[in-house]
Amino acid sequence: MPSTPPDGEDAPRDGSLPPESVAEARGQHLSAYVHVPFCRTRCGYCDFNTYTAGELGTAASTPAYVDALLAEVGLAAQVLPPMQPLRTIFFGGGTPTMLDPAQLASILDALRERFGFADDIEVTTEANPETVGPAELEALRAAGFTRISIGMQSAVPRVLDLLDRQHRPGRELDVARWAGEAGFERVSLDLIHGTPTETLEEWRTSVQTVIDAGVRHVSAYALTVEPGTQLARRVRRGELPMPDEDDQATKYELADEMLTAAGLEAYEISNWAASPDDWCRHNIAYWQGGNWWGFGPGAHSHIAGTRFWNLRHPATWAGRLGAGESPVQAREVLDAETRRIERVLLELRIAPGLDADVLTESERSRVPDLVARGLVVDGDTLTLTRRGRLLADAVVRDLLD
Template sequence: MPSALPDGDVAPPDGALPGSALTGLGKRPFGVYVHVPFCATRCGYCDFNTYTAAELASSPASPQSWLDGLRTELALAARVLGTPPKADTVFVGGGTPSLLGAAGLTDVLDAVRDTVGLAPDAEVTTESNPESTGPAFFAQIRAAGYTRISLGMQSAAPHVLAVLDRTHTPGRAAEAAREARRAGFDHVNLDLIYGTPGETASDLAASLDAVLEAGVDHVSAYALIIEEGTALARRIKRGDLPAPDDDVLADRYEQTDKALAAAGLHWYEVSNWATEPKAWCRHNLGYWHGADWWGAGPGAHSHVGGVRWWNVKHPARYAAELAKGNSPAAARETLTREDRHLERVMLELRLVDGLPIDALSEEAQKEARLAAEEGLLDKAAMAGVNGRFGRCVLTFTGRLLADAVVRRLT
């Protein structure tokens, strides 16, 4: 959940949505995102909307006031949506949700159940920091109804973790993944970051080996992005560390893809790999396919029927607005047809199933065919069956240049 919020139109105090946004509600997948804004420490690369205890020391914000606000916002969601569809997916992110403990995460899921409701086969994910988990933690949240765990590993190399200001010990993330599997979680993800200054190909290989030995069914791997205003950005600006090199990042991506594919984890989104389709993250697929979701918590973003809004950032203001009976939304925007088309191309093109070519304008279809000739899009997928129903699917080279391909097709 990025710390910087965009500008937008004024959001109504009662959170009401236009009738057009509610049309078709329930016919599209519906998810709930819960943002937990608390962290024990601030990682040097992170620009998410998070706060340490020291940063909140002079504020009335607390986990309890946040939870009270969350319950109130979810009740508001149920009123605004009328008869809301039960959530197909829930994703508790942060921040560090595991700092709430098993009891706190149980309260979060109970709040969703009691307001919006859960579909019988709902996917329920929580992010967790390896150091704030253990066998009892996993057993309790599995019993509470969580079905999926996402653990922030980032690297198995101590010096890489040190550059990122990660506090967990090498090996702990993989052991936490094994503990989650033993607790009954069929779906466990490990996050990796590649391209950190000082990381070698051997470091990444060791991290990938540790991931595979943990037996997880899902891996997310992201190139390190240097965000303005972070401690890592300041270190690079001072010359203490080199900036990530694009050629090195491409090499690291190729190394990651080959190692995971050889072990039976195949890409289904540019930065995500899984053992089989039922291991794909359904919540994130909702984002990538432009579905509906309500984002609850400080700074959380929501989208329903082409209307997008985002909450105030600070936990104290978030709780205060809700205590006054107001929506915590800071602003919102109604997406134009052009906006929605751009986002569809940008997001669906990242998926292994790609984008239907007939979703593109005639001019963009010509560009797509040129991109296929250049090896950026899969020719066979473009042809489809008997020359019909073709799809734009990125090749490996296309994945490395995904942003450039998107620009050509929009």
């Protein structure tokens, strides 16, 4: 969740949704995102809505956070129409595993009680390697978590230091192994490429390490320098160079080549998996414009064309809920054309592709040029080539211009 929320209109204090969104959402699928804003330390590149205990003071109480979160679960159950049981839940942050397994289990129990769970529900938690061990992983699996996304970022000590990461290299591989032994059905390792001064060989080492770990899902994101972060200040002072786009493109291509050769296919611009069964179904729901409720400070939600986002600070978010009111800061109701354009933006990113019927006649006439430039594969659906994935923003711009 970036630091600056979008503009929007005032949202009702009772949390009610527009009648047209309520009517459309009735009987549809639903996902849940749970934001845990706590971190032991702040990574220099991070622009998410996260806080250390020193930054929050008394607002860092995890029992109080869980109580407020359970109140928001109750509010959502009152606001939403009858919908299908939850299909996916994703605990992100921050560091969700800053909460102990019993606290995370209590949140899952509340979601199950209020919304029901699909038989094949996917329940993911992010985890920093230093925050979990075998006992915690066994408890999380017993609580109902099925998937874990481990924040590895790099296998190279020097690069981890540049990113202000706290775990020792190799710890993330232990966590991946322990998660498998605990019975997690899906384990992902997450990387960052393009850290200032990272060499191509260092990046190759990180990619080979995740391949050797034998996980069936890998995420690899290009580092961005966000305003207001410690990394941005270091770049501005000349202590570190700005990440080079050509260097990042080279590293992306290397990762794609290595992961593909190892049997992991790209199913989204920054995500690879051994098979469609290993895709992150929660993120697919985002990219396909599904319905989800985001719980927690700063969390974003989307229900049938209405997008809304919560107050960002944990204290003000919890205070609103304590007063029996919605913690939503603002919302926007998307018109039909905006929703169509968002389909183009999001569905082009993923392997299932974009249904060509979503495009206007004028937009469809631009597809042959994109094919000739080696950016898209045409057919009943449009999908990006590897080069197209590197230039995804330009493809969308050229398509919609």
